[in-house]
Amino acid sequence: MSAKIIAVANHKGGCGKTTTVVHLASELAHLGNKVLVIDLDPQANASLHIGNKHPSEISVTTAELLVGDISLLADALEENTNFENVSLIYGSLNLGKTEDQLKDDAPRPSEELATKIELLKDLYDFILIDCPPSLKLLTSNALASSTHVIIPIESGSQYGLYGVTDLLNHLEKIRRINPDLKLLGALLIKHDERQNVCKLIKDEAYKQVGLILENSIPQSTKVNQAAIMQQSLVKLEKNSKVRKAFQMLAQEIVEKVQ
Template sequence: MFHVKQSEQASPNDDFGMDTPLARELADLSSRRRALEGVTVEFTGPTRVFTVSNQKGGVGKTTTTVNVASALASLGAQVLVIDLDPQGNASTALSIPHSADVLSVYDVLINGTALADVVQVSPEHPNLRCAPSTIHLAGAEIELVAQVAREFRLRRALETYLKTHPTDVVIIDCPPSLGLLTINAFTAASEVFIPIQAEYYALEGLSQLLGSIQMIQQHLNPELHLSTILLTMFDGRTRLAQQVADEVRNHFPDQVLDTVIPRSVRVSEAPSFGQSVIAYDGTSAGAIAYQEAAVEIASRTQGKEN
């Protein structure tokens, strides 16, 4: 359960008197920053396990994973990121070593290594941990075929880990395909978190993913459900972005977050410095949006459980 308290939001006109688009934008960011400073979150209850997935590439899936994880850690949550994408981008963004000789999720899935033996603490925040991916994970799809209970390898490893390592939130970053790695993520999680780019093909990719979720529900994990949709790379200046947002909200009114993630140079730059945008530039528009998304996720969870 997440308990959220938020101070009264400051007026957007407190700092900037000039009525220009730039002044209004700066005033809005200033107001939102102050509002976030007044937020406190108490994390209690069972661990929440999210799998961040979208079969369409380039929608901000890994970016969303690391930034929401970092934002939740900064709010006081004990967070574990599981990097299940062979590209290892989440590991890179959190400054987690993931060279070929490092123990990784591959060893957990294929060799039965304990998850606790591969998890590393991110230098970004003491509450933020990551089970890294390495290049070996690229071959895991083929090797998993011969494994006993191949769809449940991650779930069993995670259940064992959580018995001795108190964790508030687990976020699993998936590859952009429905193979055995993604199926392992779906069976280990209870909630699906889908980032959607506000562009023309967004709903087409979403419908394919919903079919995959339904299949997993029927055959492997009846507890799995779509809980969260986040609009990413949003350009409010275009009519198309707003149309896509409206259509997604009409189809999924209870799952789509009110927060949208704008297109942001800072968000794109941060991974090259081995950081989330929260650590790289916490006052930027992208960082503020991801922090607001994290608070909203916490608030919505609380609302569902009360």
């Protein structure tokens, strides 16, 4: 087993990165995969949803792991979470200073995560990395560690594609250190094929990104409910449209990464 490592990245804030990581993790696990989520966002939203402890109680989060010794890995890995078959390396507010620390001290500031998680590849089928809304060193570490990347794009918003060219240029730069990084595609979030703005964003996303995942995610308040309840959509709303969308997305991804 060598894990497929998928970074969910877009420096545009609030486009659906964390929601994608959380529910994709849940659905991939539901399909029988062993999944690990790595939270690289100081907001720690994925950890607040999946984790059964508060990020502030965790002594080794991605912040300590990135700047510390590889021996911290065992302490960082939390197998017990709110989701069955999903492990977690927590994020925390401490990540706020990690980029400066990496810049000052790390021999290869973009490749610390890749080095630290090398040993985990044989333990998981999928590793999903939640990125912060920036294109700085935390996101670079995610992309430099990954085999694949998904770019969530908020379909209902006319600003959904703002900054996407910068992200694509950033991917090209990262390929100098991680040449095998593959783009799985843009993922349309809050997408409704009947709305003109969504159709326009989809066409434009295709033009700019070149690849769009076949399955898109509809708008649904169940997503917020799931976050508040710290639950998966499988447990909360098994038959809802949004749950089925994530289920189909997981199936599509399993096929595409083979």
